[in-house]
Amino acid sequence: MSRADKIREAFAQSHGAHWHPTDAYARAVWLGTGLVVAGLFLHQVEMVLFGVPLILSVLLTNKPKGTPTVSVRPVPRGAGAGVVHTVAHLDGADAEIAVVKLPGVTKAVPAHSPDLPVRIRRDAWGPGIDLRLDHLFAGPDGMHVYGPIVGTEHVRTILPPVEHHPSGPLPPRPAGLVGIHRSPRAGDSTELRDIRAFQPGDRLKRIDWRVTTRTGTVHVRERHAEADAEIVLAVDTRTDVGADVALWSSPHYGATTRPDGSLDRAVRRAASMAAGYLRQGDRVALTDLSRPQLNVRSGVGRRHLMRIRTQLVVCVQAAGWSSRVALRKLPHGSVVVLLSPFLDDEIAELAVQTRKHGHVVLAINTLPLPLKPDRETPWGEVAAEMIAAEHRQRLRRMAEHGVAVTREC
Amino acid sequence: MLMRLAIVLAALPVALVLRLDSGAVAPVVIVAVLTALSALMPGSAGPALLIGYAALAMAFGDGHPLRLGVWIMIPALHLIHVTSALAAVVPVKTKIELAALKAPARRFAIVQAISFGVAAFAAFIPSGPNIGLVELLGLGALTVVIGVVALRI
Numbered sequence: 134m135s136r137a138d139k140i141r142e143a144f145a146q147s148h149g150a151h152w153h154p155t156d157a158y159a160r161a162v163w164l165g166t167g168l169v170v171a172g173l174f175l176h177q178v179e180m181v182l183f184g185v186p187l188i189l190s191v192l193l194t195n196k197p198k199g200t201p202t203v204s205v206r207p208v209p210r211g212a213g214a215g216v217v218h219t220v221a222h223l224d225g226a227d228a229e230i231a232v233v234k235l236p237g238v239t240k241a242v243p244a245h246s247p248d249l250p251v252r253i254r255r256d257a258w259g260p261g262i263d264l265r266l267d268h269l270f271a272g273p274d275g276m277h278v279y280g281p282i283v284g285t286e287h288v289r290t291i292l293p294p295v296e297h298h299p300s301g302p303l304p305p306r307p308a309g310l311v312g313i314h315r316s317p318r319a320g321d322s323t324e325l326r327d328i329r330a331f332q333p334g335d336r337l338k339r340i341d342w343r344v345t346t347r348t349g350t351v352h353v354r355e356r357h358a359e360a361d362a363e364i365v366l367a368v369d370t371r372t373d374v375g376a377d378v379a380l381w382s383s384p385h386y387g388a389t390t391r392p393d394g395s396l397d398r399a400v401r402r403a404a405s406m407a408a409g410y411l412r413q414g415d416r417v418a419l420t421d422l423s424r425p426q427l428n429v430r431s432g433v434g435r436r437h438l439m440r441i442r443t444q445l446v447v448c449v450q451a452a453g454w455s456s457r458v459a460l461r462k463l464p465h466g467s468v469v470v471l472l473s474p475f476l477d478d479e480i481a482e483l484a485v486q487t488r489k490h491g492h493v494v495l496a497i498n499t500l501p502l503p504l505k506p507d508r509e510t511p512w513g514e515v516a517a518e519m520i521a522a523e524h525r526q527r528l529r530r531m532a533e534h535g536v537a538v539t540r541e542c
Numbered sequence: 543m544l545m546r547l548a549i550v551l552a553a554l555p556v557a558l559v560l561r562l563d564s565g566a567v568a569p570v571v572i573v574a575v576l577t578a579l580s581a582l583m584p585g586s587a588g589p590a591l592l593i594g595y596a597a598l599a600m601a602f603g604d605g606h607p608l609r610l611g612v613w614i615m616i617p618a619l620h621l622i623h624v625t626s627a628l629a630a631v632v633p634v635k636t637k638i639e640l641a642a643l644k645a646p647a648r649r650f651a652i653v654q655a656i657s658f659g660v661a662a663f664a665a666f667i668p669s670g671p672n673i674g675l676v677e678l679l680g681l682g683a684l685t686v687v688i689g690v691v692a693l694r695i
Binding site: 155156157160161163164166167168169172173175177178179180181182183184185186187188189190192193194229230231232234238239240241242243246269271273274275276278 | 623652656661664
């Protein structure tokens with residue numbers, strides 16, 4: 134055994150998951166004995182009397198045995214934000230006092246007290262640690278301790294919340310069976326889509342003879358496709374910025390995303406829109422613009438909504454800057470909802486290109502506006518105004534190319 | 543914080559007794575420094591130094607061996623020891639339930655009852671430097687105590 138191992142072992146003897154004596158024990162033994170012995174030899178009865186209680190306190194206490202434990206009743210992992218209640222069960226064995234670090238407060242209680250109520254606050258969505266009950270058990274008079282023990286971490290994942298938006302006036306239809314977003318493709322349904330001039334490849338049975346006779350040129354009737362359009366929620370996870378420009382380059386601690394930052398807004402809107410579309414019967418897919426491997430294929434139903442919300446959390450965990458953004462394997466004629474702060478030209482270019490490929494593109498700006506300039510630098514206000522102007526220009530250019538843009542979300 | 547406050551409160555009569563016993567300010571200053579050390583670092587040697595210093599100061603002070611100050615000091619020094627021991631295992635900002643202190647309080651009372659019994663016994667036995675029988679009894683009892691403690695360690 135090396136010297137380092139010996140030192141480590143000696144150090145480990147003084148703490149950890151076993152009963153070990155404290156300084157108080159050594160003090161009681163050595164000081165008590167010393168006072169009594171010295172008092173006897175020096176004929177000082179006071180010293181003997183001061184030493185007697187220390188020795189008695191050692192004699193009246195035994196070294197505790199057994200393994201005290203703290204256990205927690207499990208709490209639901211996927212529950213939403215808010216306050217969750219559970220209890221911690223103490224099994225004190227021979228201990229007398231239990232010191233437990235509960236959320237927000239450390240408590241010293243009798244080791245055999247009934248279950249301790251535990252209140253867990255879940256403030257933000259995303260992954261996190263619900264509870265870690267660090268604890269220590271003390272024997273009689275704190276002469277021996279068991280611990281301190283680092284408690285087991287109880288992790289949880291809170292899914293992004295869903296806000297229910299009104300769906301607007303819709304014709305009566307069987308809810309949940311078909312979507313409301315018709316595919317722009319032509320197909321074989323019975324609903325008329327367009328009447329246009331005959332092109333090579335058109336079937337003869339589609340010729341509209343009435344229009345052909347009236348106009349003198351051959352026309353065909355075009356019908357809608359049987360399928361609905363697919364909704365593709367495309368989330369830009371490359372940046373997470375808030376309204377305060379000064380904080381853009383500094384990391385945020387304590388939550389998965391900046392509260393009310395661009396990524397937080399994007400995820401919340403994506404979850405809410407997915408819920409809304411799925412409730413209407415549409416097929417919804419999820420795309421991470423910079424990490425295509427995290428995409429979720431289109432689907433319907435409540436389980437699909439859970440899948441999308443869970444994957445949104447995964448996307449946010451993997452969020453970070455990426456040099457390229459891409460929308461791959463888009464179903465023909467799909468409705469693309471692009472959620473981004475639109476802070477670079479590449480994302481605007483992607484929106485325009487997607488529109489040019491025949492998709493309906495809805496761009497939702499997630500940048501919190503108005504921007505707050507950095508007060509610590511004389512250029513802060515100018516910089517913020519430049520960013521805002523470029524941002525406005527980018528949104529305007531997208532709108533000019535047929536992308537539906539929402540400036541606030 | 544409660545246990546650290548208890549250390550300070552237990553040290554107050556110690557300082558007062560030493561001040562009245564010696565009539566000087568120096569013991570009070572020393573006790574104050576050691577009390578502050580004990581309250582801030584209850585797991586350190588501070589409590590041992592405080593108890594040891596007060597015991598020696600009283601033993602080598604003037605007056606009857608069983609004067610009032612000694613009777614006050616017996617529970618006070620023991621209380622410093624117990625509160626320091628508990629404060630060392632409890633973090634500073636800990637909410638201590640009073641029920642958790644019930645067992646230590648009961649044990650404190652038992653120890654004090656026995657200690658006062660020993661003190662009363664000491665008041666009745668003859669005193670002086672030539673009492674060999676008492677020393678023999680004391681050493682014998684101490685040997686038993688050391689043996690018991692050694693077996694436990």
